[in-house]
Structure formats: C-alpha cells, structure tokens
Amino acid sequence: MVLIPDFYFIFALLLFNFYLLMIVIALPKGALLTDSIKLFKSIGLDFSAFLDKGNRQLQINDPTNTAKALLVRAQDVPVYVEYGQAQLGIVGYDVLREKQPQVAKLTDLKFGYCRMSVAVPETSSYRRTVELPPHGRVASKFVNCAREYFHSIDLPVEIIPLYGSVELGPITGMSEAIVDLVSTGRTLKENGLIEIEVLYESTARLIAHPLSYRLNRGNIHEWVQKLRNQTEASTAARK
Amino acid sequence: MIYQPPAGARDLLPLEVAQKSWINDRLQQVFQKWGYQRIVTSTLEWLDTLTAGGAIEPSTVIQLRDNSEKTLGLRPELTASIARAAVTRMAENTYPQRLCYRANVFRHPPQNYHGRQLEFYQAGVELLFAGGVLADAEILLLLAHCLEDLGIPDWHILLGEAGLTRSLLAVFPQSIRQQVRYCIAHLDCITLENLSLEPQLKERALCLFDLRGKAEDVLEKISGLDLDPSARAIVSNLKSLIELLGRSFSKPLPLILDLSLIETFDYYTGIVFEVVNYRGDLAKGEARGGVAATALQERSRILGKGGRYDQLLGLYHPQGITSPGIGFALNIEDLHSCLLLTDRLPQQTPKSDWLVIPKTPEAESAAFVYAQKLRNSEHIVRVEIDLGGRSPTEIREYARACRIERLAWIQADGTPIIETV
Numbered sequence: 001m002v003l004i005p006d007f008y009f010i011f012a013l014l015l016f017n018f019y020l021l022m023i024v025i026a027l028p029k030g031a032l033l034t035d036s037i038k039l040f041k042s043i044g045l046d047f048s049a050f051l052d053k054g055n056r057q058l059q060i061n062d063p064t065n066t067a068k069a070l071l072v073r074a075q076d077v078p079v080y081v082e083y084g085q086a087q088l089g090i091v092g093y094d095v096l097r098e099k100q101p102q103v104a105k106l107t108d109l110k111f112g113y114c115r116m117s118v119a120v121p122e123t124s125s126y127r128r129t130v131e132l133p134p135h136g137r138v139a140s141k142f143v144n145c146a147r148e149y150f151h152s153i154d155l156p157v158e159i160i161p162l163y164g165s166v167e168l169g170p171i172t173g174m175s176e177a178i179v180d181l182v183s184t185g186r187t188l189k190e191n192g193l194i195e196i197e198v199l200y201e202s203t204a205r206l207i208a209h210p211l212s213y214r215l216n217r218g219n220i221h222e223w224v225q226k227l228r229n230q231t232e233a234s235t236a237a238r239k
Numbered sequence: 240m241i242y243q244p245p246a247g248a249r250d251l252l253p254l255e256v257a258q259k260s261w262i263n264d265r266l267q268q269v270f271q272k273w274g275y276q277r278i279v280t281s282t283l284e285w286l287d288t289l290t291a292g293g294a295i296e297p298s299t300v301i302q303l304r305d306n307s308e309k310t311l312g313l314r315p316e317l318t319a320s321i322a323r324a325a326v327t328r329m330a331e332n333t334y335p336q337r338l339c340y341r342a343n344v345f346r347h348p349p350q351n352y353h354g355r356q357l358e359f360y361q362a363g364v365e366l367l368f369a370g371g372v373l374a375d376a377e378i379l380l381l382l383a384h385c386l387e388d389l390g391i392p393d394w395h396i397l398l399g400e401a402g403l404t405r406s407l408l409a410v411f412p413q414s415i416r417q418q419v420r421y422c423i424a425h426l427d428c429i430t431l432e433n434l435s436l437e438p439q440l441k442e443r444a445l446c447l448f449d450l451r452g453k454a455e456d457v458l459e460k461i462s463g464l465d466l467d468p469s470a471r472a473i474v475s476n477l478k479s480l481i482e483l484l485g486r487s488f489s490k491p492l493p494l495i496l497d498l499s500l501i502e503t504f505d506y507y508t509g510i511v512f513e514v515v516n517y518r519g520d521l522a523k524g525e526a527r528g529g530v531a532a533t534a535l536q537e538r539s540r541i542l543g544k545g546g547r548y549d550q551l552l553g554l555y556h557p558q559g560i561t562s563p564g565i566g567f568a569l570n571i572e573d574l575h576s577c578l579l580l581t582d583r584l585p586q587q588t589p590k591s592d593w594l595v596i597p598k599t600p601e602a603e604s605a606a607f608v609y610a611q612k613l614r615n616s617e618h619i620v621r622v623e624i625d626l627g628g629r630s631p632t633e634i635r636e637y638a639r640a641c642r643i644e645r646l647a648w649i650q651a652d653g654t655p656i657i658e659t660v
Contacts, residue, residue: 084539099351104426210426211515211539214397214451214497221449 023067023218026081026089028074031183032204035111036090040069042234043226067223078103078207087212087220093202094181098142104208107228110235112204114183116145118197121170126177129153129197136176139169146179149199167191247348247357255575258584259360262389262574263341266362269385273377275339275364280320282343286310289319291554294506301345301357313345318548318566319555321365326556335369356572363545363568370549370563372476375510376483378545378565382514383488386542389574390583394542395493395515398454399500400477401507401546403461406470407447407498411440419444423499451497454481458496480510509547509565516542516577540577543569589621590642596625596634597649605653613647635660 027036027047037047045062047069049055059070070086077091078101090109094116118138120126130153132138139160140146150157160175169175171191181202182188182195206227212220244250251259267277286302289295289312300312314320317340325336341362348355364381366374379396386394404423411419415434422431423444431444446464450457458481461474477496484492500511517539545567553561578584593613597606610622623643625634638646638660646658 102425105429106426108429108432205429208426209539211541213426214500215395215495215515215517215539216452217517217539 021218022061022065023088023220023223024086025067025069026072026077026086026091027069028077028089028091029071030074031114032074032090032092032112033071035109035204039090039109039111039227039230040067042230043223045069075099081207081209084209084212087209087218088223089207090204091207092181093200093205094142094145096205096207097200097202098144100144101207102210104210104213105205106208106213106224107206107231109204109206109227109231113201114181115201116142116179116199117182117195118149118177118179118199119167119170119182119188119193119195120177122192122194124170124176127196129177130155132157132176137169137174138177138179139166139175140179141166142179142181145199149179167193245357246354249356249358253588254585257588258578259571259575261585262571262578263360263362265388266385266569267339267341269381269388270339270362270364273337273364273381273384275337278321278324278338278340279342280314280317280324280340282314283311284314284320284323286312288323288555289314292319292322292506292548292551293504294502295319299347299349301347314342315344315346316568317342317344317361317363318365318551318564318568321566322367322552322564323555325365325367326552326560326562334367335374336367337364338367339364360571361568362571363543363566365564365566367552367564368562369565370509370547372480372483374563374565375480375547376487378567379480379484379492379510379512380487382512382543382545382567382569383492385569386514387489389578390581391516391542391574391577392581393517395495395517397451397495397497397500397513397515399497399511399546400473400509401501401505401511402509403470403473403477404447404498404501405505406467406473407443407461407464409467410443410465411436417503419447420501421503423447424501424503426499448499450499451495454494454496457498461498477510506548506551507546508549511544511546512567513544514542514569516540516573540573541570542573542577543567587642591621591623592643593620593622593645593647594625594634594638594643595622595647595649595655597627599651601651602649602653606649609647609649609653609655 025040027033027050034051037051040047045067047060047062049057049060050069050071059068061068070080072080074091075095077089078095078099080086081089081103082101092112094114096105118129126132132155134156135158137158137160138146138150139162141162141164143159143161146159160169162169166178166180167187169178170193179199185195188195206224208220208224283303286297286300287309289300290297295315300315303311303313305311321338321340325338329336344359344361345357346359348357366378382396408416408420415436418434419431428448431448436444450460458474458478466474481494484494500513545565547563547565549563550561552564553559595606595610597603606624610624613620613622629637634646644660646660647655648658649655
C-alpha cells in the first residue's frame, strides 16, 4: 500500500472528484437482502459479508473500495436515500407506497415479489372487503396503505397500527381483518386466515437520492445502467 | 409548566445571529452593488394572494383567521408579495425594477415530518418588467457573485427551461401529458415506463427523463429532436445565454443543464434553477491502486432556487396586464450550515471593549458619563457598566471570561483609574 500525504490526497480528490467518490448504497435487512446482494455482486460490488451469520457490522465497503453499503431496516432505506446519506437504495414497492418518500424511482428490479392483501379469519363470513362491517377494525403495519384503500372503497374503518405478527389481530378478536404483505401465503394459512382482496403487487425497486441523480454524483448513472442491464438479462433468462 | 417553542420553530442565540447577519449583510451588499433596492412587504397576506400563482398549496401555508371573511396566511415566500406591491403600488415607477429583500418565511412541514423547521430566513432579488437573455444572465451572474462573495465551496447550478420542457411535452396526448410531466418532475422512471405510450413516445419520455448534463451535450441532444419553431427559438436563446454566461464570469460557471427540472404547475415560464452544494465529509478511505478513495458520506443541500415567471405579475395587476419577471431566493440556514465548515464566519460574538465600574454610589452618574464619552468614538466602541454587587476579584474574573480587555474604575470624585486585564 502506498502512503499518500494529505496534500496529495486532497489534490487527487479535487482532480478526480466525480470518479473517486465512493457511492453509498442502502440495503434492506430481511426478505430482499440476499437477492439485493446477489444483484450488486453481479455488477462487481460484493457485499456478501452482510450475509455471514457472525456479521455485526452495519456498514461495509466492497473489497475494491468502490462502494459502501449500509445495512438498514427496509422501512429506513428510503429515509437514508431521501436525506442523501445513501445515493442508491433497494426497497420494496410496498414501503415506497406506504411512506411516499421524495426519492427518484429508477427501476423495477423484478425480484422480491409479494402482494399487499386484506385477510380475514377463514371462519368468518367475509369473502369480499365490502362485506366488512362499517366502523370495524383492521390491524396493519401499513397504516397509510390500509387507510387509502378503505377510503377508496368508501368503507369507514378503524385502523389499528401494529409492528409485527399482525395475524394475531383477528385471531385474538381485536380486529375483523388485517392488511399485510403476503408472499407465499403460508403464514396466513397456518394462522387460519384467508386472503380476500389484493390491494397491489410489489417487487423490489432501485431508488436514488434525487439531487445526486441529477448531478450524477459518484457516477451513479453508470451504476444504475449496469443494474438495469443486469435486471433485464436475468429477467430474460428466467423467461 | 415549561414554555417551549412550537415544534419546528426555534430561537437563534447571539452567536448564530451574528453569523447569519454576516451572511445576510454580505448578500445585501452584493445586491446593492448590482443596483437592487430593498423592499419590505407584509409578513401576513391574504391566503388568496399567496396561492394565486399556482405554485403554493394552501396546505403548506400557516393560516390565520381574524374577524374578516377571508383567510390570512404567513408568507411562504416573497415573490407573490413583491409582485403584488410592484404592480399596484409602484406602477408609476421607472422600469425595470430591481428589488431585493431579507425576510423570514413560514411553511407548514409536510405530513410525516414532525418537528421539521417551519420558519426560514431568505435573502433574494426580483428583477421585474424585464425579459430576455440579458436579464436572465444578470440574475444568474448575480447569483454566482453572491456565492463567490460568501465563499461557498463546491456549488453547482442546475439550470432548466420550463418553457422548453413544456413544449417538449406537447407531443404527448393531452390525456396522459400531466402524468408524464409528474413522472419527469419527480424522477419516477418506473411509472413512466409503465404508462401506455406508443414506442416512439415512450422513447421521447425516457429521453426527457435523462435530458441533463454538460450544457453543450444536452443542447446537441435537443437539436436532434423534432422541435416546433417556438421551441427552436427557446433553444437558440438558451444557447446564447449559456455562451454569454461562459464569457462573463471569472471562471467557468459550474452549470448543469437539466431539462427534467420542472414543476408540475405552470408557474415558471422560462429558465428555472437551483443552487446545490455538496458538503462532503472528507472521510478518508483506504488507498486503492495508489490513489485515495473517499466515501461519499456527504449531505447535499439546495441553497436557493429561482426562475422566470412571465405570467405572474398579470395576476396581481388591476387590469390583468402582465409583465415579465425573474428572481431567486437564497436560504440563509443552508448557506450557514455550509459555511460552518469553513473559516469564513465569525466564531464569537463581538466582545465589549470596556467595563466601567462605579467604585462608590456617588460615582454612578460619573460612570454613565464616562462610558458615554468612550462610546462617542468614530468606530464602534462597546462599553458595559458594572451593575454592582460584585467584589473587585469577581469583576476581574467576569472581565476575563467575557474577554473584556479594559476596566475603568470610577472614583467618588469622578476620575477614572484605567486597568488592563
């Protein structure tokens, strides 16, 4: 390794401003993490250290020191990107829909498919959402999506915000229904719930900090293009 | 009971005030050197006045009610007020009008942003009753001079042309045009790609989405598009403007032409621009191949924005006669945060030069007289009176803590004993 005096460091920084700045990418913990890391690995940025069981680090550089990744909760990805602490991020459409962040929405990455659905106990008589009792209760982690949906069908309901294990809402009798993400439907089934309506479908999305995108900071256009090409290639391969 | 300011409101303590005044005083000086005169308009306006231009949503205005039928609002920006004043109160004046301001503005934070700042300070200019390339150039050069005078590091101007973008959008069918515009303004490529558009229109939409970069490159790309005569005229003006700017500033203007920089409402009619600064923390990364890399852990801010609004003045004119106008506003808070990382700002509030201490009750009036004598100097001399109740040792400690260099002990007979700390 060559040691560089500060002066030359600054000088180099000024000269190669746009090329050497390291971009920062916010990655979501949970369901989308493995596929996100696979995607970035395919364009030469390896963050697989996040997948190690023993890993406790919240930010790591890729081995070539080209980019840094932050490991954050899925709901927090658009926050880091909106405030410009990360230039790029991967997040589910469900989170974008729920939080309406001011970020650039660049590409549908086509993985992490799931749907936002209304579910009720199998034993209940409800088979369509319009059959739910007016002023009934609906438990959800996605309060805004739920509110917007019931508003759109003109059904007044009380939304009960929960942070996890939403299925317990109807099981314990606290609510008539839930609005939650469904991917395989196994959790619903094992808890005696059935899906009666799909609000929308969701996949992983590539988002960017709007100003960084406009100014092409850290050459992010090139990275975005690589991610797009890779997504197209793998979608084509799947077909 | 603890009295706190409302969420989003804040108090500025003396040091911050001194630093922000430094910024604002310099800006006002630059404005004056360019022939701009300060105007003061009312903090309160009718809500209708504030929202007439179409750029301000009533929900973003902090509204107030009095006993009249109409709603009042705290101004969220100054252009509406200045436009109103200029066409109604200054109609007899000579043209053009060069007006500048320093003022506080108020904005309701959007939902989900609890506690976000709601009172802001701005400094800005409006150049009214003047259109054309020269007026546009004046405003952009004035902006550049302001930033250079303050010593803002690493600033860029994002420059758009609302008229041109609007005419590039005219090829889209009316039914879908607003959606295309929304997607481009909000950088939502995913929705844009999924709109049902003919292939060549989709190509045009995606081209518009990324129509930004170095001015020459973007202009070349545009000239390859199918343009109507009015759009050609705008492009040719834009070219002249950029050439003129290139030759009229001491260094190349850090300009990025961005034709996706557009609002979803028709407030701006010509050039639009934002000044952006990147506050990069020079977090040193490991050396890579002999060259240092650094993490882009930086915070970008929009320091100010502006543009041309040639339809606005007509909305406030009693006979609806419209006239061109252009201006910009700089955000004092953002300039301040950006300058905090430099050594430009005053680091301390001004200290007092003298502390005058009456040694006995009989000396009190003599102390006031002596203090006033010290103050009556050509330059500012700051003189404090000691208000009693402290021993000489405590007084000296106080003086040291406050960086006061000279003490004047006033004797019973009125004569001072000068002491240097």
